[in-house]
Amino acid sequence: MKLKLELEKKGHGARRLAPILWLALVLTLACAPGDARADSMICTNGIASTGDHQAVVLAKCGEPQFRKIISTGDNNRIVEEHWGYFIDKQRIFIFINGFLSSIVY
Structure with missing residues (x-):
């Protein structure tokens, strides 16, 4: 008082x-993020953005620490693939038919 x-x-x-x-x-x-998602990520050789092809992401961010195929389509065509990067914390790059669709923290 x-x-x-x-x-x-x-x-x-x-x-x-x-x-x-x-x-x-x-x-x-x-x-504060609940399910944190991003449209782009700063990598060693540039910024990877949704819509980028896997080859472009590979050139910008380098080889991922892991790759995981989630599902396959007809004739073993990859439909969804997850790439894991550990930059300052884990990032999962989700590709649909070879193109980056989202980045999840």
């Missing part, structure tokens, strides 16, 4: 600061 009176006497405006702190908290939580 004594601290509150001292703040009010000194004119710090602690009551005006509270809404700003709430706004900062709400914005921080709103920006």
Whole structure:
């Protein structure tokens, strides 16, 4: 109670600061990823973006740490393939018919 009176006497405006702190908290939580996805990723030799062909991603990002075929179509044609990169944290590049469709963190 004594601290509150001292703040009010000194004119710090602690009551005006509270809404700003709430706004900062709400914005921080709103920006926190649930299922984080990206349209592009900065790699060693460029930026890999959705729509890029596997060869382009390979040239920009290098060989992935792993490759996993999720499904195949007729005549063993690959429909979906996952590539794993560990840049600062794990990234999964998802390719559909040879083209990058999404990047998942």
